[in-house]
Amino acid sequence: METVTLDVQGMMCGGCSGRVERALKAVDGVSDASADASTDSAKATFDPAKTNVAALKAAIVEEDFEA
């Protein structure tokens, strides 16, 4: 497992960070994720054999945030 911290722009409240968390957790291979609007960051733990940082960022962008 690898853990990465991503810069995420556009999260304004707990609802936003919840959306980012859910989007990350929905990616196949992600075992845990958290996001924090106050620090504009998200953290994800993932299996590098199943996914990668680019896919995690794409999942965030899909929710209309910038990563």
Ligand SMILES: [Cu+2]
């Ligand atoms: Cu919000």
